[in-house]
Amino acid sequence: QQPVQSPQAVILREGEDAVINCSSSKALYSVHWYRQKHGEAPVFLMILLKGGEQKGHDKISASFNEKKQQSSLYLTASQLSYSGTYFCGTEDRGKGGKLIFGQGTELSVKP
Amino acid sequence: GAVVSQHPSWVICKSGTSVKIECRSLDFQATTMFWYRQFPKQSLMLMATSNEGSKATYEQGVEKDKFLINHASLTLSTLTVTSAHPEDSSFYICSARRGTSGTDTQYFGPGTRLTVL
Numbered sequence: 001q002q003p004v005q006s007p008q009a010v011i012l013r014e015g016e017d018a019v020i021n022c023s024s025s026k027a028l029y030s031v032h033w034y035r036q037k038h039g040e041a042p043v044f045l046m047i048l049l050k051g052g053e054q055k056g057h058d059k060i061s062a063s064f065n066e067k068k069q070q071s072s073l074y075l076t077a078s079q080l081s082y083s084g085t086y087f088c089g090t091e092d093r094g095k096g097g098k099l100i101f102g103q104g105t106e107l108s109v110k111p
Numbered sequence: 112g113a114v115v116s117q118h119p120s121w122v123i124c125k126s127g128t129s130v131k132i133e134c135r136s137l138d139f140q141a142t143t144m145f146w147y148r149q150f151p152k153q154s155l156m157l158m159a160t161s162n163e164g165s166k167a168t169y170e171q172g173v174e175k176d177k178f179l180i181n182h183a184s185l186t187l188s189t190l191t192v193t194s195a196h197p198e199d200s201s202f203y204i205c206s207a208r209r210g211t212s213g214t215d216t217q218y219f220g221p222g223t224r225l226t227v228l
Contacts, residue, residue, distance in 0.1 A: 002154075030214050041115075041204060041219040042155065049214055087155065089217075097213025098145065101155045 001026060003090050005102035012078050012109045020105045022088030023070040031071040032089040032099060033062055035082075042087060045073070075107070083109045113139050115207045117220035124195055125228055132190045132223045134205030140185035141207035145217065146178075149202045161188050162211075195227045 003024045010018055022031060030049050034042035046055055048064035048071055055062060059076040075082055085106045089099035114137040124130050134144055143162050147155040159180050161167040167180035179191040188207075192199055202224050206217040 032217070034219075039202075039222070039224075041221045044216055044218060047214065047216060089155075091213030097143075097208075097211060097215070098157055098160055099213070099217060100157070103154045106152075 002100050003028065003031075003088055003102040005086075005088060005105050007105060008103070009106040010108070012107065014080060014109055014111055015077050016109075018075045018078060018107060020073040020075075020086050020088075020107070021070060022072070022090075022102055024090065025069070027068040028064075028071070029068075029091040031062075031064055032091075033071075033073050034087045034089065034101075035084045036087065036104075037084040045086075078107075078109045080109050080111065083107055113207070113209075113216070113218040115141075115205065115218045115220040117205055117223050119223060120221065121224040121226070123226045123228065126196050127194055129191055129193045130195055130225060132192075132203055132205075132225075134188045134190070134207065134220050136186045136207040136218070139207075139209055141188075141209065142185065142211055143208045144182055144188040145206045145208070146180060146188075146190050147204045147206065149204060149222075151202075155204065158190075192225065195225070197227045200225055200227045 033045040036042040051066045051068045053064045061074045064071045085104045087101045089101045118133045146158045159167045159169045161182040169175045182188040204222040206219045208215045
């Protein structure tokens with residue numbers, strides 16, 4: 001079942017914050033976050049495995065709620081380099097561990 | 112970090128010809144490789160899962176005779192688009208994973224843009 005991302009698109013000024021959500025009607029086994037710039041490969045950001053988990057690197061962090069049905073990606077004090085499309089992927093347990101990706105959130109950071 | 116390469120980066124071919132795309136894990140052994148297709152402004156759609164030494168597992172709706180996948184070694188998987196047609200034009204991306212668990216990180220290649228005339 002494909003996770004649902006929101007918003008579909010967001011425009012920010014440099015220095016502003018953003019939140020991208022990834023949700024499902026069923027519990028997610030894990031959530032993988034990626035950022036893809038136009039015409040390039042998706043780049044791995046982080047993975048969350050446990051309900052209630054939070055982790056981050058620099059000014060990008062993510063959380064996984066207790067019920068494991070929603071994950072949020074937090075972008076703090078956004079930089080121009082944060083622009084791109086963000087995808088969450090969820091593991092399809094029992095099917096070789098393949099990932100099913102959400103539809104993506106396009107983030108544009110303006111000067 | 113883990114590096115995955117793809118070759119070629121782009122290819123233009125005539126309708127009816129076959130095209131081979133290579134995916135290599137450069138600094139790790141990939142037990143599993145995945146092939147995705149991505150249309151403009153759309154999500155990554157999984158085409159097939161490939162495990163070294165065994166037949167690929169195709170997603171529903173993907174023609175296995177049209178998209179031939181070979182995972183010959185722990186560092187190389189190939190996707191051959193046979194008898195390509197304009198509707199096959201797309202961005203093809205591979206990813207590689209060290210282990211077999213869904214919690215292992217997938218590392219993506221840079222993608223191959225296929226244009227069929």
